[in-house]
Amino acid sequence: MGFGANSAVKVIARMLQEYRKEHEEENIEAKIEELSKARTKKPNPSNSGIIVKGIDNCLVKLSKCCNPLPGDEIVGYITKGRGVSVHRKDCKNVNDLISEESRMIDVEWYNENKSSYQAEIQVNSNDRAGLLMDVLREIGTTKAKILGVNTKTTKEKIAILDITLEVENLEELNKAQKAIEKVNSVYEVRRKK
Numbered sequence: 001m002g003f004g005a006n007s008a009v010k011v012i013a014r015m016l017q018e019y020r021k022e023h024e025e026e027n028i029e030a031k032i033e034e035l036s037k038a039r040t041k042k043p044n045p046s047n048s049g050i051i052v053k054g055i056d057n058c059l060v061k062l063s064k065c066c067n068p069l070p071g072d073e074i075v076g077y078i079t080k081g082r083g084v085s086v087h088r089k090d091c092k093n094v095n096d097l098i099s100e101e102s103r104m105i106d107v108e109w110y111n112e113n114k115s116s117y118q119a120e121i122q123v124n125s126n127d128r129a130g131l132l133m134d135v136l137r138e139i140g141t142t143k144a145k146i147l148g149v150n151t152k153t154t155k156e157k158i159a160i161l162d163i164t165l166e167v168e169n170l171e172e173l174n175k176a177q178k179a180i181e182k183v184n185s186v187y188e189v190r191r192k193k
Contacts (some may be wrong), residue, residue, distance in 0.1 A: 067118055119165050120164050132151060
């Protein structure tokens, strides 16, 4: 085999012949087939926690326009040279992409490993003293981590708080939103798209 006189296929065939002589009662092919069926292929998720159906080891990017989270219904779009872009199904940009149906691909969340994702919410409230402190305190009662806060107040004394959170899934984001809704003067908490 080392000198090229015998191929690897010939060697394996000869080994199978010898094995069959010793183990005539066992059906080798049936055993190999049984073992191959028993071995289930474990999905290989991307770094972003997404499984692209039918493809392993491809570049996957979560779209910034809708910031999908585990628990959201998602779709994949094959970009030109930048891998697969993942959007929420209700993203405004998906309607434009659906016209190119051949570039859409099935994707799903990989739930075995925990990852953190960014989500942006907007809080609308009547402005008052201590509002920001109360909102931040309520977020602190949840598992969500605060990454950034931007606030402004309109002439009509409406406070608009844009908050960037780090969460593991949609359920955590919903808990944070419900906690913020409890704050006095807050009348709307919504996820930014």
